[in-house]
Amino acid sequence: xxxxxxxPRYLIKTRGQQVTLSCSPISGHRSVxxxxxxxxxxxxxLFEYFSxxxxxxxxxxxxxxxxxxxxxxxxxxxxxxxxxxxxLYLCASSLRSLGGDTQYFGPGxxxxxx
Amino acid sequence: xxxxxxxxxxxxxxxxxxxxxxCNSSTTLSNIQWYKQRPGGHPVFLIQLVKSGEVKKQKRLTxxxxxxxxxxxxxxxxxxxxxxxxxxxxxxxxxxxxxGQGTRLTINP
Numbered sequence: 750x751x752x753x754x755x756x757p758r759y760l761i762k763t764r765g766q767q768v769t770l771s772c773s774p775i776s777g778h779r780s781v782x783x784x785x786x787x788x789x790x791x792x793x794x795l796f797e798y799f800s801x802x803x804x805x806x807x808x809x810x811x812x813x814x815x816x817x818x819x820x821x822x823x824x825x826x827x828x829x830x831x832x833x834x835x836x837l838y839l840c841a842s843s844l845r846s847l848g849g850d851t852q853y854f855g856p857g858x859x860x861x862x863x
Numbered sequence: 864x865x866x867x868x869x870x871x872x873x874x875x876x877x878x879x880x881x882x883x884x885x886c887n888s889s890t891t892l893s894n895i896q897w898y899k900q901r902p903g904g905h906p907v908f909l910i911q912l913v914k915s916g917e918v919k920k921q922k923r924l925t926x927x928x929x930x931x932x933x934x935x936x937x938x939x940x941x942x943x944x945x946x947x948x949x950x951x952x953x954x955x956x957x958x959x960x961x962x963g964q965g966t967r968l969t970i971n972p
Contacts, residue, residue, distance in 0.1 A: 784962075791964040792906070792951060805959055839905060851896070852953070852960070854905040 750775055753842050753855035761861045767828040770858045774821050774842030780804075781823040782852065783815060786837040795838075798823055827860075835862045865890045865956040869963030877971050882939040884966035886952035894955045895928055895935045900965070901948040909937075944972050 754773045762768050774781050782805075783795040794807040798817035815825040821842075827834055837857045843850035866889040876882055886895065894913045898906035910919055912928035912935060919926045923946075925938045935954075939946055949965040 782960075792962040794959070794961070841906075851908045851911065852898075852906075853908070854898075856905050 753853050755840055755855040755858050759859045762830050763863050764830055766830050770825045770838055772823045772840035772855060775853055778842035778844055779821055780843045781817055782841045783825050784839045786839055830862045832862050835860060865961050867954045867961045867963040869952055869966055871966055873967050875969045876942055879941050882942050882968055884937050884950050886935045886963050888933045888954045890956050891932050892954040892956055896953045897937055898951045899948050906951055942970050944970050
């Protein structure tokens with residue numbers, strides 16, 4: 750089975766811009782979760798989507814949003830980028846809803862905000 | 864809200880020494896998972912513990928889940944250079960999976 754894929758792998762944006770990241774889960778997985786990873790804060794949970802519905806949300810501002818499509822692919826959007834949004838954004842898929850199953854992580858998208 | 868604390872944040876050992884990382888939750892967990900992230904890589908699932916007092920082994924790695932299901936540990940015996948990376952615990956509480964901050968292990972060959 751192909752693993753979790755994320756595009757793009759690297760992205761450079763400037764403050765104030767917006768960005769959309771994409772995640773394709775493992776075939777058959779219905780749950781997609783997004784995480785922000787920074788050296789100082791570790792892995793911070795952004796949100797989880799299961800069957801096109803947001804199931805859980807972390808403590809991030811409304812500038813961070815996401816969605817999931819009928820084929821389970823997910824996108825994450827960050828509007829009005831700030832310098833502090835520079836991070837590795839990881840998505841993870843699982844068969845069932847969050848926490849009840851192994852999380853399979855993608856390689857991540859490295860976002861740099863200048 | 865649910866918090867998962869992991870210590871130490873960093874650990875440097877000589878190759879062949881043992882290594883242990885500890886994970887403590889503010890709430891009782893239904894299960895705990897452990898992940899390893901190699902430098903430049905992404906987290907990879909190692910194991911899941913579900914039962915109170917559970918102990919599981921994977922070669923040189925020993926995982927324990929506390930009796931109260933609020934803490935866990937990962938112990939590596941006789942570290943090798945391939946063990947380098949960051950080890951994360953992730954505790955499942957009320958419909959959420961919360962990751963610890965991770966323990967970054969470096970090894971002097």
